[in-house]
Amino acid sequence: xxxxxxxPEVIATHNLTFEEYExxxxxxxxxxxxxxxxxxxxxxxxxxxxxxxxxxxxxxPTTGKRVIVxxxxxxxxxxxxxxxxxxxxxxxxNHPSFIEPFQGAATGVGxxxxxxxxxxxxxxxxxxxLRFGHLTEDKHANRNKSILxxxxxxxxxxxxxxxxxxxxxxxxxxxxxxxxxxxxAFALGxxxxxxIFFGKASGIGNPVLYVGAKTGRDGIHGATMASAEFDEEALxxxxxxxxxxxxxxxxxxxxxxxxxxxxxxxxIQDMGAAGLTSSSVExxxxxxxxxxxxxxxxxxxxxxxxxxxxxxSESQERMLIVAHRGREREIVEIFNKWDLDAVVVGKVVEGxxxxxxxxxxxxxxxxxxxxxxxxPRYERRKAKGERRKxxxxxxxxxxxxxxxxxxxLLASPxxxxxxxxYRQYDTMVRTNTAIxxxxxxxxxxxxxxxxxxxxxxxxxxxxxxxxxKIGAKLNxxxxxxxxxxxxxKPIAITNCLNFASPERPEVMYSFSEVIDxxxxxxxxxxxxxxxxxxxxxxETDGRGILPTPVIGMVGLIEDTHKIITHGFKSEGDxxxxxxxxxxxxxxxxxxxxxxxxxxxxxxxxxxxxEINLDLEKKIQDACLNLADECLLKSAHDCxxxxxxVAIAESCFSSLNRKATGAEIELKNERLSTESLLFSxxxxxxxxxxxxxxxxxxxxxxLENNCPFEVIGKVGGEDLKIKLNEAEIVSASTxxxxxxxxxxxENQLGVEN
Amino acid sequence: MKFGVVVFPGSNCDHDAYHVxxxxxxxxxxxxxxxxxxxxxxxxLIVPGGFSYGDYLRAGALARxxxxxxxxKDFAAAGKFVFGVCNGFQILCESxxxxxxxxxxxxxxxxxxxxxxxxxxEKTPFTSELDAGEVLSIPIAHAEGNYVCDDLTLAELEDNNxxxxxxxxxxxxxxxxxxxxxxxxxxxxxxxxxxxxxxMMPHPERACEELLGSNDGRDIFRxxxxxxxxxxxx
Numbered sequence: 013x014x015x016x017x018x019x020p021e022v023i024a025t026h027n028l029t030f031e032e033y034e035x036x037x038x039x040x041x042x043x044x045x046x047x048x049x050x051x052x053x054x055x056x057x058x059x060x061x062x063x064x065x066x067x068x069x070x071x072x073p074t075t076g077k078r079v080i081v082x083x084x085x086x087x088x089x090x091x092x093x094x095x096x097x098x099x100x101x102x103x104x105x106n107h108p109s110f111i112e113p114f115q116g117a118a119t120g121v122g123x124x125x126x127x128x129x130x131x132x133x134x135x136x137x138x139x140x141x142l143r144f145g146h147l148t149e150d151k152h153a154n155r156n157k158s159i160l161x162x163x164x165x166x167x168x169x170x171x172x173x174x175x176x177x178x179x180x181x182x183x184x185x186x187x188x189x190x191x192x193x194x195x196x197a198f199a200l201g202x203x204x205x206x207x208i209f210f211g212k213a214s215g216i217g218n219p220v221l222y223v224g225a226k227t228g229r230d231g232i233h234g235a236t237m238a239s240a241e242f243d244e245e246a247l248x249x250x251x252x253x254x255x256x257x258x259x260x261x262x263x264x265x266x267x268x269x270x271x272x273x274x275x276x277x278x279x280i281q282d283m284g285a286a287g288l289t290s291s292s293v294e295x296x297x298x299x300x301x302x303x304x305x306x307x308x309x310x311x312x313x314x315x316x317x318x319x320x321x322x323x324x325s326e327s328q329e330r331m332l333i334v335a336h337r338g339r340e341r342e343i344v345e346i347f348n349k350w351d352l353d354a355v356v357v358g359k360v361v362e363g364x365x366x367x368x369x370x371x372x373x374x375x376x377x378x379x380x381x382x383x384x385x386x387x388p389r390y391e392r393r394k395a396k397g398e399r400r401k402x403x404x405x406x407x408x409x410x411x412x413x414x415x416x417x418x419x420x421l422l423a424s425p426x427x428x429x430x431x432x433x434y435r436q437y438d439t440m441v442r443t444n445t446a447i448x449x450x451x452x453x454x455x456x457x458x459x460x461x462x463x464x465x466x467x468x469x470x471x472x473x474x475x476x477x478x479x480x481k482i483g484a485k486l487n488x489x490x491x492x493x494x495x496x497x498x499x500x501k502p503i504a505i506t507n508c509l510n511f512a513s514p515e516r517p518e519v520m521y522s523f524s525e526v527i528d529x530x531x532x533x534x535x536x537x538x539x540x541x542x543x544x545x546x547x548x549x550x551e552t553d554g555r556g557i558l559p560t561p562v563i564g565m566v567g568l569i570e571d572t573h574k575i576i577t578h579g580f581k582s583e584g585d586x587x588x589x590x591x592x593x594x595x596x597x598x599x600x601x602x603x604x605x606x607x608x609x610x611x612x613x614x615x616x617x618x619x620x621x622e623i624n625l626d627l628e629k630k631i632q633d634a635c636l637n638l639a640d641e642c643l644l645k646s647a648h649d650c651x652x653x654x655x656x657v658a659i660a661e662s663c664f665s666s667l668n669r670k671a672t673g674a675e676i677e678l679k680n681e682r683l684s685t686e687s688l689l690f691s692x693x694x695x696x697x698x699x700x701x702x703x704x705x706x707x708x709x710x711x712x713x714l715e716n717n718c719p720f721e722v723i724g725k726v727g728g729e730d731l732k733i734k735l736n737e738a739e740i741v742s743a744s745t746x747x748x749x750x751x752x753x754x755x756x757e758n759q760l761g762v763e764n
Numbered sequence: 765m766k767f768g769v770v771v772f773p774g775s776n777c778d779h780d781a782y783h784v785x786x787x788x789x790x791x792x793x794x795x796x797x798x799x800x801x802x803x804x805x806x807x808x809l810i811v812p813g814g815f816s817y818g819d820y821l822r823a824g825a826l827a828r829x830x831x832x833x834x835x836x837k838d839f840a841a842a843g844k845f846v847f848g849v850c851n852g853f854q855i856l857c858e859s860x861x862x863x864x865x866x867x868x869x870x871x872x873x874x875x876x877x878x879x880x881x882x883x884x885x886e887k888t889p890f891t892s893e894l895d896a897g898e899v900l901s902i903p904i905a906h907a908e909g910n911y912v913c914d915d916l917t918l919a920e921l922e923d924n925n926x927x928x929x930x931x932x933x934x935x936x937x938x939x940x941x942x943x944x945x946x947x948x949x950x951x952x953x954x955x956x957x958x959x960x961x962x963x964m965m966p967h968p969e970r971a972c973e974e975l976l977g978s979n980d981g982r983d984i985f986r987x988x989x990x991x992x993x994x995x996x997x998x
Contacts, residue, residue, distance in 0.1 A: 165873075168873075168874050172815075172874055172876075172905070172907075173774070173776075173815040173818065173819070174776070175776025175777075175814060175815075257818070258815075258818070259773075259774050259815060259817070259818025259819075259820070260818075262773075262774055262776065262815070263773055263774070350773065351773060434876075435873070435875055435876060435877055436873050436874045436875070436876070437874075437876060438874070438876045438905045439876050439905075440876065440903055440905060440967070440970050440976070441776055441777060441780070441813075441905065441970075442779065442780060443780045443783060443784075443969065443970050443972075443973075443976060445976065446975050446976065448977075457975060459783065572975055575975075667878055667977045668901070668977060668978070763871070
């Protein structure tokens with residue numbers, strides 16, 4: 013074994029505390045060598061061990077009649093009927109995407125795709141939730157632009173070449189993400205119920221194969237990097253960002269699926285964060301076995317690599333496979349057909365030791381269970397943050413002309429069309445995409461059945477910052493509503509919890525509250541959490557991001573003929589609102605764009621909308637009943653920008669559909685004009701249907717105890733809104749659509 | 765009648781082409797691995813979209829050296845049908861089965877969206893079920909679709925009606941605004957001198973169902989099926 017002195021400095025550079033090191037000494041009964049210390053440091057990093065979040069994550073609901081694989085594996089698996097399942101997960105790649113946007117985002121996509129096909133599922137859809145600082149009027153604007161461009165190109169580069177359609181997600185701008193962008197990548201795959209694979213090193217004597225790309229020195233200590241905050245020296249960490257090769261990943265996918273079909277695989281696990289170390293430790297831990305690995309046999313693309321480097325490398329596009337004994341030859345042949353390396357590098361052994369050999373020396377000899385089960389777990393201190401309770405200043409709106417306000421909102425960064433982004437993604441490969449990006453939720457049909465799967469990724473960090481528990485409930489409710497709006501019944505979620513340093517009590521307080529909020533909402537909608545990821549330490553120069561949970565909701569549509577889109581379809585159709593508008597302007601796009609509140613001011617002065625999960629459920633049930641009876645011509649979630657924005661978006665053109673106008677007549681004495689138009693009350697859906705179906709539609713709303721109000725009809729070329737007979741909005745749809753459609757390009761300063 | 769869909773490492777529209785031929789055209793179809801050199805038994809080959817060999821060096825540049833390509837050249841020389849879509853079109857140009865080349869889009873980005881193309885020549889094995897001047901809504905998805913060729917080649921393509929599809933607006937006008945990638949003369953698809961090899965950048969296999977937004981691509985596959993039937997009848 014190597015005998016490099018383990019000094020306090022060495023321990024500190026491995027991001028281990030003194031107490032943690034003491035624990036290592038106790039476990040081993042001796043000093044670790046440097047290689048062993050490296051293994052402990054990545055396995056016990058926040059990223060791999062969830063040491064700050066574990067005590068809270070246990071509160072999330074994870075069971076349900078559709079849940080086939082709950083959290084703990086590479087991805088969650090949910091039954092969608094007829095013996096088919098979907099496997100899905102969302103994962104963050106925030107830190108690498110800040111340091112090197114293109115490769116950071118690209119490898120984020122690569123990692124999540126591997127998580128899905130490791131389960132035996134062929135990826136059929138990808139989404140991304142992206143958060144950046146503002147592109148204009150900000151001292152970091154240029155930097156933010158280049159991060160956005162880099163991330164989008166990286167995602168496109170990886171997903172397009174791999175051949176998975178990138179069909180949705182969100183792009184959000186807020187000053188809170190200056191120098192700390194969030195890149196959360198989601199993937200969903202399809203697998204037969206009896207062909208699901210697990211990351212288990214089972215079967216004593218079974219050979220362990222290394223397959224895929226060769227190992228290099230890239231990404232060493234990526235997991236520990238992702239477990240620390242950033243400072244000015246962050247860019248020096250660039251060498252720890254991995255480089256992705258989507259072509260290799262495509263070959264790896266095909267080879268893995270073919271090898272799985274052969275029946276020769278006992279267990280399989282992707283080498284993600286902490287590479288060979290975490291994959292072998294996790295596989296052995298799940299099976300309660302030991303492993304012997306000979307690093308000399310590992311395919312390498314650099315010379316002179318040490319055991320330390322090989323164990324901690326995060327080279328991409330690699331997998332660890334445990335084969336049934338005697339069938340390793342078949343696996344090697346399949347991988348060779350796809351021009352990939354597949355080498356037997358070790359075997360499953362009795363006991364619980366992970367033994368690593370290199371050049372004939374035993375380089376590490378560690379107890380597997382201690383690396384996982386006995387990883388530190390912190391009940392970190394939590395304390396409610398002090399809100400600086402600013403008095404709401406009476407702000408003069410930028411404009412009192414509601415036409416002008418509506419147009420400004422439609423062009424605002426968070427509401428405007430994200431076409432510039434998603435046009436760079438292949439949204440249609442695999443020919444399943446029934447709803448293209450830009451809708452409430454994306455939909456892919458499942459060719460093997462009559463069904464389709466809907467999915468969306470949503471966060472609403474400002475609400476969460478004001479009140480983490482209610483904010484989280486609003487977040488889950490909105491994501492459920494989004495899939496309901498395309499006609500899908502919500503069935504399960506995955507989540508990505510992006511937070512600042514867990515060592516700050518106010519961050520831990522909001523984290524814990526968010527868990528409780530998600531729990532309550534998921535129980536109300538019967539959507540268990542089947543997978544997810546926690547990303548802490550999202551702060552740069554001592555400034556943390558807003559607490560940003562991102563919910564990936566998956567819904568099921570029984571019949572592809574019952575898919576609903578959000579655009580108004582025909583002249584004369586009736587427009588109605590399911591739900592009730594309240595005065596919820598204080599934390600809204602209106603407050604930010606028209607009243608010019610900064611995010612800090614919004615959070616310090618605003619109040620979150622109330623959310624009644626019972627009412628929310630009634631509204632969603634009514635919408636689903638209407639969809640099921642094929643009564644809906646359109647349905648659109650009413651959220652950012654409020655009712656006026658939702659109606660305008662339903663007027664805009666889409667594939668095979670020209671833009672249309674609408675005439676809306678609101679009656680209300682309770683709310684201000686601004687609130688009626690732009691309030692962001694939850695639990696609202698704008699629907700349209702044939703005039704002759706009015707009776708049936710209102711009856712269904714009544715049966716569900718769902719507030720229902722006819723508010724207008726489709727037609728003309730203008731969007732006209734009257735309040736108590738007085739016209740408050742009258743604008744040409746074409747003009748509104750132009751403002752909405754071209755805004756992002758204008759902010760980026762690129763051609764339309 | 766038998767169709768083949770060629771699979772290179774990195775092809776990713778192979779399953780889509782297979783699906784359309786088997787499900788919507790209703791004809792027998794096999795995947796053909798890029799190392800296969802015996803193509804007897806096949807009447808029409810589809811060279812599908814994707815990123816063969818990761819688009820390393822240049823889109824389609826490495827695929828031309830694949831063992832199956834020599835066989836495809838013989839196959840085409842025998843008058844059988846070869847249909848390249850997107851990366852398939854790039855491969856056919858790189859291997860010399862079609863003239864010209866596909867360069868980086870003028871906008872420099874990958875572009876995926878539904879666009880319109882106009883049928884310029886309905887008297888080919890790939891367009892017989894369509895009308896001249898007909899406008900089809902078919903998606904594109906590429907970063908290198910900017911068709912270039914020299915003046916002589918363009919004249920030859922034009923004089924012999926070998927430009928099969930042009931990018932156009934919804935009224936069938938091949939305008940600059942309707943050109944999504946800067947292609948010379950709005951060219952979206954061309955055929956060889958004999959008329960049995962077609963390459964096009966748009967993806968007709970993605971436009972065979974209302975559910976996906978368009979079924980305008982079906983008639984191209986139906987035309988090809990009829991052409992094979994006619995050949996078998998001879």
